[in-house]
Amino acid sequence: MKIPAFLRLTIRNVVVNTDMGTMIFMLGLPTLYLFVMGFMFQGIVPTGLQIKQNGLDIPYTTFLAPGIIALQSFTAGNIGGGMLWSDRRWGMFEQIMVGPFRRFEYLLGIICVSIFFAIVGSLIMLAFALAIPVSFNYNLIGVLSFLVTIVMGTILFSSLFLIISGIAKSMQAYQTITIVLFFLLDFASTSFYNITSSTPVWLVYIADINPLTYISNILRDSFIYGVNYQTFTSMGIIFAGMVVLFAISMRVYRNIRSGI
Amino acid sequence: MPENYIEIENLRKTYDGKKYALDGLTFNTGKGEIYGLLGKNGAGKSTSIKIMTTLIGFNSGKGTVAGYDIVKEAAKIRKCIGVVQQEESYDFATVENNFKLAGLLWEVGREERDSRMNELIDLFGLDEIRKKRMFDLSGGQKKRVQVAREFMHDMKVIFLDEPTVGLDPIMRRKILDYIRQKANKGLTVLFTTQNLEEADMICDRIGIINNGMIVEEGTSSQLKNKYGNLRTLTIWAGDESMLSKEQVQNIFSDLSFDQLEVKENVITIITKNLEKNLGKIMSLLSANNIQVERINVENPTLDDVFIKVVQK
Structure with missing residues (x-):
């Protein structure tokens, strides 16, 4: 059976990335967040920390779980987009480009592996969340909006890391940018906590332009509060961000010369 | 095809x-x-x-x-x-x-x-x-x-x-x-x-x-043949003969070489006309009181061809 070029590249990307380090980064860290942060914060308040949002009081662990699932789109985007950088760094980009592949197939391989990791990672996180347990409401629209958002969010973050991979000139530069983004996007979003009237304004601004905020909010709507008008607005914002970043990444990618 | x-x-x-x-x-x-x-x-x-x-x-x-x-x-x-x-x-x-x-x-x-x-x-x-x-x-x-x-x-x-x-x-x-x-x-x-x-x-x-x-x-072999007349003559002068390149160039001023190197008491000459000039080289050294301990003649290698070609 003939496997299309982009699928062969996707399989290769999966094999190359299923090492212990990547798995810990993709699954271990969010699992720790979910269990350690979830229970530790929950334990701060003797009666159990409750998050009040959209007129509902929910346990912190239930609030946190969709945020952790949302992180999978960021982590998978980082792994996928970062592949371009490591392939350039270790000579495989050039090697693949002199093989039976076109540039867009290489790119498609990266996007596909990111989506694959994001969906698998999200489902694993969902399973862990259910083990806590958390109380989610399931319905078809909620599941669909979860899947669509994870895919869009992953393409958005893959594009972001593709851009960084395309412009970073050294390992130090790439790693520094990645670490700063990791902390900024992860923690200045609503993945771990909600925005309240006490949140400093500058942090609210950062959270408002942070895609992870919208992805976390959409997933909370999908699993807890119910899909509503605001959910679709957030999806529209993610879609727009995805299109813009993807277009920029295309431009950067087209101009990439092999090697670093 | x-x-x-x-x-x-x-x-x-x-x-x-x-x-x-x-x-x-x-x-x-x-x-x-x-x-x-x-x-x-x-x-x-x-x-x-x-x-x-x-x-x-x-x-x-x-x-x-x-x-x-x-x-x-x-x-x-x-x-x-x-x-x-x-x-x-x-x-x-x-x-x-x-x-x-x-x-x-x-x-x-x-x-x-x-x-x-x-x-x-x-x-x-x-x-x-x-x-x-x-x-x-x-x-x-x-x-x-x-x-x-x-x-x-x-x-x-x-x-x-x-x-x-x-x-x-x-x-x-x-x-x-x-x-x-x-x-x-x-x-x-x-x-x-x-x-x-x-x-x-x-x-x-x-x-x-x-x-x-x-x-x-x-x-x-074609390349070596083409540059085949290019041979390397190495001359080891006596230990007391500390030579400078200028000194050796002056001694051989009437002769034309492709390359002449002098390092301490070792003279290296790369030339096309070694057979014709070898006697003259030895006479000139003797006339200038340079004692020759040993000489060696090498046929061209691909290294020589390469060096010759890229220095053309």
Whole structure:
């Protein structure tokens, strides 16, 4: 059976990335967040920390779980987009480009592996969340909006890391940018906590332009509060961000010369 | 079937718009031929390989590889070539997985993949490290994997950009023998190296590239014959004779040499007319009270040809 070029590249990307380090980064860290942060914060308040949002009081662990699932789109985007950088760094980009592949197939391989990791990672996180347990409401629209958002969010973050991979000139530069983004996007979003009237304004601004905020909010709507008008607005914002970043990444990618 | 398997005509390439990395590169190879591209660092060897493997564009000229145009039929070329880059290239995986992934990417069937992998691992002496991750290997081991991995797929032309750098002599010989076997079966090989001894050993024809163009071309023996009258005379003067280059140049001012070097009490002369001038050289040294302890005359090697050609 003939496997299309982009699928062969996707399989290769999966094999190359299923090492212990990547798995810990993709699954271990969010699992720790979910269990350690979830229970530790929950334990701060003797009666159990409750998050009040959209007129509902929910346990912190239930609030946190969709945020952790949302992180999978960021982590998978980082792994996928970062592949371009490591392939350039270790000579495989050039090697693949002199093989039976076109540039867009290489790119498609990266996007596909990111989506694959994001969906698998999200489902694993969902399973862990259910083990806590958390109380989610399931319905078809909620599941669909979860899947669509994870895919869009992953393409958005893959594009972001593709851009960084395309412009970073050294390992130090790439790693520094990645670490700063990791902390900024992860923690200045609503993945771990909600925005309240006490949140400093500058942090609210950062959270408002942070895609992870919208992805976390959409997933909370999908699993807890119910899909509503605001959910679709957030999806529209993610879609727009995805299109813009993807277009920029295309431009950067087209101009990439092999090697670093 | 094209008569010339690689045909490059007047290629010019500049990276900065000022200096030309390739400046009228022209050469061709036949099917099953091992063509060696020799040149000093920055002569244009890697740039020419990058163009022929369709990795980068060029400013003018034309070329075909395996009968396909390097601009219009780039995708067809990439389906029938193999490339071993000068730089490291490997996946973050075990040695075995690097072979398997190469097979997967080139659509080699699973059974064929495993049998080729085992054959290559055996041939390139990689059995002990087959389960190791690439990161844990030495530079020479990585290079062996890189070269061996490229033979996981069938191809018509292989481009080898300094494939033996960092390898021990035994492994180098093994790899060269393997490449020769493949060429005997019809594989066309474009081989770049700075190791002239191995070029002498393996290449059917050699092109010496300098400043982005082929400045000399032929079989190893043709090149040596062409520069055959260029011989090296080494003279060891007595220990008490501390010589300067100026002093020796003055002594031999009536004679013309291609190259004259003086290091402590050793004079090295490279000249076309050694037989005619040897008597005169010895007389001049004697007349200037320079005691000669020993002399040695060497016939040209490919090294001499190379040095002569790139210094022309």
